[in-house]
Amino acid sequence: MLIDLNVCTGCSACVVACRAENNIPITGAHEAARNGTIQWLHIDRAWSGGQDDFSVESRPITCQQCDAAPCEPVCPVLATYTNSEGLCVQVYNRCVGTRYCALNCPYDQRFFNWFDYQWPTPMEVQLNPDVSRRTRGVMEKCSFCSQRVLAAERAARSEGRPLREDEVQPACVQTCPAQALLFGDLADPDSRIARAWRHPRLETLLEELGTLPRVRYVRRQDAPGAEALQPGAEDDE
Amino acid sequence: MDESPIRRIQPTRWKYALAAAVLAALGVYSRVRPAAPDQPVAFAHSVHLKAGVKCAGCHRDAASSPQAGLPGVKECALCHAKIRTESPAVRQVLAYARRGEEIPWQRVYSFPASAYVRFRHDMHVRGGIACSTCHGDLRQAGTARVWKPFNMGVCLTCHREHGAGTECEQCHY
Numbered sequence: 001m002l003i004d005l006n007v008c009t010g011c012s013a014c015v016v017a018c019r020a021e022n023n024i025p026i027t028g029a030h031e032a033a034r035n036g037t038i039q040w041l042h043i044d045r046a047w048s049g050g051q052d053d054f055s056v057e058s059r060p061i062t063c064q065q066c067d068a069a070p071c072e073p074v075c076p077v078l079a080t081y082t083n084s085e086g087l088c089v090q091v092y093n094r095c096v097g098t099r100y101c102a103l104n105c106p107y108d109q110r111f112f113n114w115f116d117y118q119w120p121t122p123m124e125v126q127l128n129p130d131v132s133r134r135t136r137g138v139m140e141k142c143s144f145c146s147q148r149v150l151a152a153e154r155a156a157r158s159e160g161r162p163l164r165e166d167e168v169q170p171a172c173v174q175t176c177p178a179q180a181l182l183f184g185d186l187a188d189p190d191s192r193i194a195r196a197w198r199h200p201r202l203e204t205l206l207e208e209l210g211t212l213p214r215v216r217y218v219r220r221q222d223a224p225g226a227e228a229l230q231p232g233a234e235d236d237e
Numbered sequence: 238m239d240e241s242p243i244r245r246i247q248p249t250r251w252k253y254a255l256a257a258a259v260l261a262a263l264g265v266y267s268r269v270r271p272a273a274p275d276q277p278v279a280f281a282h283s284v285h286l287k288a289g290v291k292c293a294g295c296h297r298d299a300a301s302s303p304q305a306g307l308p309g310v311k312e313c314a315l316c317h318a319k320i321r322t323e324s325p326a327v328r329q330v331l332a333y334a335r336r337g338e339e340i341p342w343q344r345v346y347s348f349p350a351s352a353y354v355r356f357r358h359d360m361h362v363r364g365g366i367a368c369s370t371c372h373g374d375l376r377q378a379g380t381a382r383v384w385k386p387f388n389m390g391v392c393l394t395c396h397r398e399h400g401a402g403t404e405c406e407q408c409h410y
Contacts, residue, residue, distance in 0.1 A: 083404050091405040092353040132353045132410065146406050158363055 001144070001173070002196050003060055004218040007180035010058025014172035014181065015041050018062075021145060021171035023131045025117030038111040040142040041172055057220060060172070060181070063088065063109040063142035064205060064213030071101035071110060079139070085149075086186075086214065090141055097137040106206050107213075110141045144183075145170035165191050186214070273382030274343035278333075279326050282375035292368045292375075299368075303357040307342060310334045345381045353409045364401070 018024065018041040027036050041062040049055050069088045072080050079094035080101055102110040116136045119127060127133065130147040134140050152167045165184055173181040184193030201219045204212075285295075293299055298306035314334035317327045333340050348354050362368075369375070373384030385391060396403055 081405070083406060087406070089404075089406045091409055093351065093409050094405070133350075135350065143406075143410070147410055150407065150410070154357075154360060158360075 001062075001065075001170075001215045002182040002193055002199075002202075002218065003215065004180045004182070005057060005059060005220045006218060007178045008058050008060060008176075009178055009180075010043050010045065010056070011177065012043055013175045013177060014060055015039065015043060017171040017175035018142070020126065021128055021131070022143070023127050023133050025113075025119070025134075027115075027117060031114070036112075036114055038113070038140070040109075040111070040140070055222065059217065061107065061109070061205070062172070062215065063144075064107050064211065064215045065142075065144060067212035067214065068210060070104045070106060070209075070211060074100040074104045076100070087144055087146060087149075088141075089146070090139060090143065092132055092134055092138050092140070095138045097139065099139065101139060106209055106211065110139055113138050113140065273380050274345060276343055276380045277341050278329050279379065281326070281379045282381065283378060286376045299358045300362045301359055303355065303359065305358045310338070310340050313340075346383060346387065348387070355408055355410065364399070366395075366399075370395075 019026075019039075022040060024038050024040060027038055031037060041060060044059045044061050046057045046059065047054055048057070065086070065088045067082070067086070069080070069082065072082065072088065076098060077094050077096055079091045079096070081089055081091075083089050097112065099112055102108075102112060113134050113136050128147075130151070148170060149168050153163060156163045156167070163185075165188070168183065170183055173183045182193055182196060184191045186194050186197060188194060197216065199218055201221075202216045203219050204216050286292075295308045295312070296305040297308070298304055310330065310333045313330045317330060321327050322331070330340065348356070361371075371385050372381065375381065378384075392408070393403060395401070
């Protein structure tokens with residue numbers, strides 16, 4: 001996934017879409033005060049400049065789907081692993097709730113269900129039937145909307161054709177009104193994402209940790225250091 | 238007299254032990270193959286199948302949706318307005334239809350919520366898996382019961398055989 005910080009306005013539509021798509025419970029004010037909020041996708045804001053002349057950078061942060069995911073080797077029951085498509089998968093039925101993965105995630109993108117959260121009537125009507133309702137004692141995180149990936153793959157297989165590039169879109173990507181998010185198959189060298197992946201102004205979060213995230217950000221043009229680039233270097237090849 | 242502890246065990250205790258073992262075995266067996274649930278109407282799959290009705294004739298969504306689907310009472314009444322109206326089971330069905338009430342069929346196959354597992358009929362039907370592979374030969378059966386013990390071993394054995402993929406998130410999500 002590629003997130004263009006030049007375009008993101010921080011409107012939080014992706015956050016709402018993610019919550020609706022993935023049956024993410026609202027844990028309430030009491031839990032929020034204890035850092036018990038469950039939010040697979042949130043927006044980090046960074047302020048810069050003086051009081052009168054400031055700018056704000058909004059950065060959607062989600063599970064970085066690391067290639068070398070620190071959360072995976074610490075799970076004693078192998079409830080999280082990298083699948084053949086390179087997705088860091090959380091297997092709810094295996095999870096026994098040790099919370100080691102949350103401890104080891106440098107991005108703090110793993111969330112534990114401390115309680116059985118309820119959807120008071122009539123809110124349970126809007127639950128997505130394609131996604132599990134996680135119960136108490138289970139860890140959860142962004143899945144890149146794997147249910148959508150699976151549904152698209154099933155449709156393609158039934159019709160006997162390869163998966164089209166624009167067929168899979170996680171809820172956040174689909175919703176973004178500014179189209180700041182781009183999702184696709186990096187293994188396909190001709191895909192839009194694979195071409196954009198070589199953008200010279202890309203950055204990854206906590207790159208020095210060597211987690212090799214599969215979420216990258218296009219740095220803002222007015223960000224410090226951006227002007228050091230050669231003119232025209234930020235254009236696509 | 239030798240006072241070894243083994244001798245002290247009375248023959249009747251062996252009987253108790255045997256009874257306990259049999260009960261435990263039955264308990265395990267009934268967990269693996271639960272008894273058919275009590276259905277409100279003694280529906281006979283055998284009669285319908287022998288009369289030439291296909292599975293998909295009633296379970297119409299099996300090829301297109303995760304659930305195979307059950308026909309509504311009106312659909313039963315459609316055929317049974319004329320056919321075998323004298324049978325007590327059919328009379329029961331017609332009584333439900335007259336009251337405008339759905340028949341409260343009991344679920345036969347289900348997964349515990351903690352399994353977080355999703356079964357899709359459509360992918361299996363379209364993949365050419367016969368209904369009888371999991372549901373048994375219903376030409377010999379009345380009301381449906383769990384024919385194949387449903388656990389991950391059974392699923393995975395078949396998935397490996399057919400190269401259907403064994404990634405966790407394919408079914409658990």
